[in-house]
């Protein structure tokens with residue numbers, strides 16, 4: 001790993017993360033409580049506390065290209081355990097949005113799954129499991145992964161063949177539209193709009 005040159009961090013990156021999350025990353029004292037409670041640490045390249053340190057040091061490239069952002073399940077255990085009341089999950093959420101907006105690859109399968117989930121949601125106003133599976137398999141070429149689960153899900157009626165269309169699907173589509181417009185404005189201004197992270201759910205938390 002390349003050594004970090006102290007004092008040469010990207011100050012704009014720190015400002016963007018702090019503005020987007022409304023958190024002060026300098027409050028982190030590196031106690032490690034967030035990492036100790038994180039259920040996904042086993043899969044991370046940088047742990048939650050390491051990510052906080054990297055943000056403090058303005059390491060835009062390292063943070064936005066890391067795998068951990070895409071393995072985080074947004075359980076907020078880190079936030080709950082922080083003695084300095086930093087919303088760590090929100091900081092990571094902001095970084096994830098930035099990584100997505102700025103075109104960092106992330107974990108490919110994660111990204112494909114999120115996109116496969118959002119497309120039917122936008123069209124029908126609610127999730128369409130068979131559509132999600134089909135889109136994901138088409139893009140990922142994982143044709144046979146988890147196929148054994150399909151008969152069980154069919155028997156339990158968890159896999160309807162046709163999508164249900166929500167009554168308010170136009171309102172849902174409008175949320176996507178507004179989100180994209182804000183993303184575009186934020187990208188043009190290079191400053192994240194905090195409302196992106198409050199209203200999108202990206203779930204739009206991916």
Ligand code: SF4
Pocket residue numbers: 034037038039040041048071072073074075076077078079088089092
């Ligand atoms: S929100 Fe993410 S980083 Fe925080 S504890 Fe949960 S999985 Fe770990």
Ligand code: SF4
Pocket residue numbers: 027028029030031032033034035048049052078081082083084085086088
């Ligand atoms: S728990 Fe809070 S103070 Fe401790 S390392 Fe994590 S973010 Fe920093």
